[in-house]
Amino acid sequence: MQFDISNINVDKEHFLSALEIYLYKPHVINKRVTTVRFALALTRQDRIYSTGRNIVNKRTLVSKNPRIYHDQDEYILSDDISFEFRPIPSNCSETKSCCVEIPVYRFELLTNENLIRLKVDGEQSTKEISWLSDILLSKIVRWCQNDIENSTENTTLKLISIEEYQREYERLKVKYGKYLTENWCENTDPQKHVFEDLGIASYLLTYCRQYASLFDKPIKFLDLGCGNGLLTFLLSSEGYPALGIDMRSRRSWSLFGSSLYLQSLIDPKSFSLHEFIISNQYTLLIGNHSDELTPWLPVLARQCFCNVFLLPCCFFDFSGKKFMTNNHDQSTQYEQYLSYVGEIANVLDFDIKKDKLRIPSTKNICFMLHDKNGERSSETIRRCLLDHFNIDINLEHAQPQLSNHPSTLVKSKPDFYSTKFSIAQILFQHLIKHDDSLTLSSAYDLLPNEIREELKSENGGLKSIILSYRHALYFNPQTKLIILSNPQSNSITAKQKPSSKITFRTKPCFFYMFHPDRCPLTDEQCAFSHKHHSNE
16 A cells, blocks of 8 residues: 655655654654664664665664553664664553554655655555554655754753653652642642643652762752642652742642641842751752742852752743843744853853753743852852843842732733733634634734734743633634633632632623623623723
């Protein structure tokens, strides 16, 4: 059986580059696979396919979920115009293969006929053959038509063993996943927060085992700005001493164990905080979406002889203000902020390691900063930052956030005048007018150019904004389509848990403001404000 895609105008170099992506990074197209492992040497049996023109290799596709799918070994035969894959039959009968189990499938470039051909050993159409022809072949053609650099490099988890990470993640997911999602007591989405922190914990546990020699003292975690405290709980449950500090306690702390947490304002210049870190011999500070504390944590770690794990999210400088740059190149604000954090670590003379995590977040670049044991006084650190960034850290200060109470929250501009609100309003009104659904790309196309420019400086992408306005817009994770939310789901009884306190309704109701039929709920029933909000 064969499948052809013609009129593609692809040369050998682009064809081979595209096939190398599938060869070295099969997980980008096959979601059952976590990574690939190549044989260090071939046996005599392995060389039975070798001919004068074929290069023979052997790889193992490592399953992402070994409870369901087993690893799959394959021979690869290649020359300058083709790649042939020969899955090796497995004796495992309890689980399925993580890849197709067709005896032979082959991709070849026919330059004279201007086409790419897929040949499959077998005449009867199956789901596996459909996957090869409809999914894999189409993807390879798209890869051929783009300039691809560094196709053989892992783009995520470069610092650690992917296999070990995946085993750790599966173990933690089985051990904690169901319990945490079923007992989640925060108002946030447990599917995102639980599995994101499981991924971060798996990374830290794998990293600490793999790089144990870089830590001169037993590892002891201090999570500054710990939020819901889940990461602290996971690390502690896995045998590491860990403490989380945040200025506001969370309901989840009592679920995880209140002794793991300390409610306190975090002043990075406080002598008592320095003394607390040093006297308790914390060795690894964690800044997981630590907001205003992010640029300060490398400074604090340098002063307290610690290492740092940083996962930057929101963009703040040393003054606690929004990070701004005069660099007008093509890089995004996120990339510029990562560069800024990296500069701080470099000036402070850390051994810098940078990686990309496998977590359900667009802000997934992390830093691991190791103290080089070079003692520096606070004055020396101040001078280094003053000389390089022209700021005096004795004057600039990360402003502690005020507690979330109506009497103390002071904002120069209400949330509902923001760029995010404008985007939600545009999409909401379009869906009302046209009574249809939108893809993410078509939603982006609806935005005016000035809104698109402002979107670049917002935290999170278009999808994140839509999810934050779920009371107005619903993003279906299966179909990937955006539709109007059901206004009945905005009733106070649907939103409020039995233990919830009375809340102030400040967010405007989109249905009341923009829908021609207004909101079907009364003022008393709706969890959102029915007051008139002006954009003047």
